[in-house]
Amino acid sequence: MTDVVFDHVTKVYPGPALAVDDLSLEVGDGEFLILVGPSGCGKTTALRMVAGLEKISEGEIAVGGDVINDVPPKDRDIAMVFQNYALYPHMTVEKNLGFALRQRKTPKVELEQRVHSMGELLGLEELMKRRPGQLSGGQRQRVAMGRALVREPKVFLLDEPLSNLDAKLRVQMRAELKRLHQRLEITTIYVTHDQVEAMTLGDRIAVMSAGRLQQLGAPQDVYDNPSNVFVAGFIGSPPMNLLQGVVRDGHVEAGDLTFARAGLDGGDVVVGIRPEGLRPVGEADPGPGLAVQVDVVEPLGDEVLVHGSVAARDAGVKIEPEEATLLVQTSDRAAMTVRLDPDARPAEGSTLHLHVDPKTIHLFDAATGAAL
Amino acid sequence: MSVQPDVRAMGAITAATARPALPGETGMVEKPRARWLPFSPWHFVLMPVAIIMLVPLLWVVMTSLETLAQTQHFPPILWPGSFQWSNYPRAWSSVPFDTWFINTIIVTTTVVVSNLLFCSLAAYGFARIRFFGKSVAYFFLLATLMIPVQVVIIPTFLIVKQMHLIDTLGALIVPNLANVFGIFLLTQFFRTLPIELEEAARIDGASRLKVLFRIVLPLSLPALATLAVIQFLWTWNDFLWPLVTIYKESAFTLQLGLMSFQGSHVNDTNLLMAGNVMSMLPMLILFIAAQRYFVRGIATQGLKG
Numbered sequence: 001m002t003d004v005v006f007d008h009v010t011k012v013y014p015g016p017a018l019a020v021d022d023l024s025l026e027v028g029d030g031e032f033l034i035l036v037g038p039s040g041c042g043k044t045t046a047l048r049m050v051a052g053l054e055k056i057s058e059g060e061i062a063v064g065g066d067v068i069n070d071v072p073p074k075d076r077d078i079a080m081v082f083q084n085y086a087l088y089p090h091m092t093v094e095k096n097l098g099f100a101l102r103q104r105k106t107p108k109v110e111l112e113q114r115v116h117s118m119g120e121l122l123g124l125e126e127l128m129k130r131r132p133g134q135l136s137g138g139q140r141q142r143v144a145m146g147r148a149l150v151r152e153p154k155v156f157l158l159d160e161p162l163s164n165l166d167a168k169l170r171v172q173m174r175a176e177l178k179r180l181h182q183r184l185e186i187t188t189i190y191v192t193h194d195q196v197e198a199m200t201l202g203d204r205i206a207v208m209s210a211g212r213l214q215q216l217g218a219p220q221d222v223y224d225n226p227s228n229v230f231v232a233g234f235i236g237s238p239p240m241n242l243l244q245g246v247v248r249d250g251h252v253e254a255g256d257l258t259f260a261r262a263g264l265d266g267g268d269v270v271v272g273i274r275p276e277g278l279r280p281v282g283e284a285d286p287g288p289g290l291a292v293q294v295d296v297v298e299p300l301g302d303e304v305l306v307h308g309s310v311a312a313r314d315a316g317v318k319i320e321p322e323e324a325t326l327l328v329q330t331s332d333r334a335a336m337t338v339r340l341d342p343d344a345r346p347a348e349g350s351t352l353h354l355h356v357d358p359k360t361i362h363l364f365d366a367a368t369g370a371a372l
Numbered sequence: 373m374s375v376q377p378d379v380r381a382m383g384a385i386t387a388a389t390a391r392p393a394l395p396g397e398t399g400m401v402e403k404p405r406a407r408w409l410p411f412s413p414w415h416f417v418l419m420p421v422a423i424i425m426l427v428p429l430l431w432v433v434m435t436s437l438e439t440l441a442q443t444q445h446f447p448p449i450l451w452p453g454s455f456q457w458s459n460y461p462r463a464w465s466s467v468p469f470d471t472w473f474i475n476t477i478i479v480t481t482t483v484v485v486s487n488l489l490f491c492s493l494a495a496y497g498f499a500r501i502r503f504f505g506k507s508v509a510y511f512f513l514l515a516t517l518m519i520p521v522q523v524v525i526i527p528t529f530l531i532v533k534q535m536h537l538i539d540t541l542g543a544l545i546v547p548n549l550a551n552v553f554g555i556f557l558l559t560q561f562f563r564t565l566p567i568e569l570e571e572a573a574r575i576d577g578a579s580r581l582k583v584l585f586r587i588v589l590p591l592s593l594p595a596l597a598t599l600a601v602i603q604f605l606w607t608w609n610d611f612l613w614p615l616v617t618i619y620k621e622s623a624f625t626l627q628l629g630l631m632s633f634q635g636s637h638v639n640d641t642n643l644l645m646a647g648n649v650m651s652m653l654p655m656l657i658l659f660i661a662a663q664r665y666f667v668r669g670i671a672t673q674g675l676k677g
Contacts, residue, residue, distance in 0.1 A: 052575070078575065084568060103578050147576070151577075
């Protein structure tokens with residue numbers, strides 16, 4: 001039973017700079033947890049604290065029930081894949097794979113057998129005698145993964161392992177990673193800033209921002225019910241459209257969009273609409289309407305992305321600086337991205353009349369950013 | 373209606389044009405080399421300078437092959453006509469040359485090996501381990517580089533005397549077991565190595581020392597080779613310190629021993645030069661052997677391409 005528990009973990013760098021702020025989180029045995037957030041949000045620091053590469057300023061991290069705060073990295077039985085792979089350049093693939101086992105004085109026969117079967121699992125048999133400098137990016141990535149997995153660690157840590165691969169290889173490796181995890185069932189913590197990886201790979205995702213845990217849950221759950229403006233804007237590609245709005249007499253108004261929503265006090269709100277939540281007028285279930293002025297049309301084959309703008313109101317909403325970048329809004333126009341079926345091809349410069357199902361609209365408190 | 377070009381397609385085009393040129397293939401931007409010379413015109417400057425640098429060395433070799441009378445001729449004879457090869461065996465056998473040779477090899481080898489070891493250990497500490505007063509200690513260590521040898525020669529002598537090492541090879545070895553220049557050189561080099569390699573090794577189960585010996589040092593061959601050659605030259609050629617601490621002939625080093633060809637009663641310049649040539653050979657061999665490490669650096673090959 002190898003679970004990883006973060007208990008009120010804080011990391012302060014000299015300076016002082018707060019990298020991780022009171023993180024409490026439980027990763028279950030065999031679970032695949034994704035730590036996701038923008039760069040500098042503390043996700044890598046959290047991972048490095050588990051590995052023992054950073055000292056924990058406050059709080060405790062426990063692996064399999066044992067607090068590991070003061071256990072040196074070599075005794076934690078945790079493996080890690082680095083963003084730049086960190087393969088030992090002076091050793092062959094074979095030596096790289098066997099390095100950890102040699103440090104643990106594994107008998108020679110067993111070592112060779114395990115290195116060999118790991119090479120087979122990852123399709124590296126032909127490359128065993130090569131050095132990292134003679135490998136392609138994808139091959140290096142595989143060796144790095146093999147080197148970490150060969151000693152069957154209790155916990156497997158990955159720090160943006162796919163970010164140095166080209167797009168095609170990344171999709172391929174993503175599937176391979178998931179397959180590998182299904183097969184080995186090692187407790188895995190995976191750090192990424194790529195929300196597609198976050199959505200597709202994890203059992204659960206933990207969204208972090210500015211050192212704090214914003215939301216923890218199953219990917220679809222986080223996507224469907226973001227707990228605050230930050231998560232709403234971060235998870236999803238293209239991101240959720242955010243408009244400034246106001247609640248008046250049981251109605252929410254945002255630009256030319258007005259819809260009823262019971263149980264709200266009056267005041268400023270942020271209105272969130274997913275790009276796929278908008279449908280051309282004329283389809284079933286007409287809802288509140290919205291006029292989008294089309295700027296750019298991106299046909300992607302299976303769908304069409306329309307970038308445009310809608311009328312907005314200048315509500316003077318106060319959003320924290322980091323989240324403000326999500327609100328691309330001039331005084332009277334707000335950016336809006338719409339995802340349409342491939343046969344819909346609105347002309348650039350035209351106006352598109354869309355409706356939205358009020359149930360799919362997310363509302364957030366304008367002052368705190370919390371979901372309403 | 374204009375259609376946006378697919379981003380992915382553009383990526384493919386960029387990737388195709390970014391392919392590195394094959395051998396024999398010339399890039400479009402490369403300026404065609406002027407064909408009127410098979411080498412760079414800079415050689416016209418470099419070759420005369422190289423010749424000027426080589427003249428003293430050639431003079432030494434030529435003098436070592438002359439008769440004593442020829443060496444005292446003025447103007448100097450640069451091409452003796454007949455070569456006195458017998459100068460070499462004479463120089464070797466007229467003094468305990470073999471003993472001095474062995475002494476020098478013992479001292480130099482010990483000093484080079486101990487410097488590689490101790491300087492690596494100290495440098496790794498300065499480069500990677502956090503400890504109280506590190507930068508202050510490093511600063512003072514570097515500051516000692518500015519103190520000339522002549523200033524510390526007497527205190528060092530007194531310390532060595534207290535250790536009862538005067539007139540033994542130990543006097544030549546102990547004060548030179550590690551030196552600040554080596555620590556400085558290796559510290560700066562270690563700092564350039566990617567730290568992820570060391571972190572990976574620590575997670576893989578290696579101790580600090582293992583990280584140093586299995587990861588850091590194998591990647592530091594260029595710096596270690598440089599340090600070894602420099603330290604070898606210094607120790608092999610050192611004259612002042614042996615002169616101060618060694619009196620008996622059986623503990624002489626080569627440089628000290630060569631002096632006996634040029635005393636108040638004897639002045640066998642040709643034998644002195646023959647001895648000089650023989651004492652230079654190991655350095656030449658070492659330099660040629662270690663040369664390829666100076667230019668090679670593989671430390672970043674394991675990282676993303």
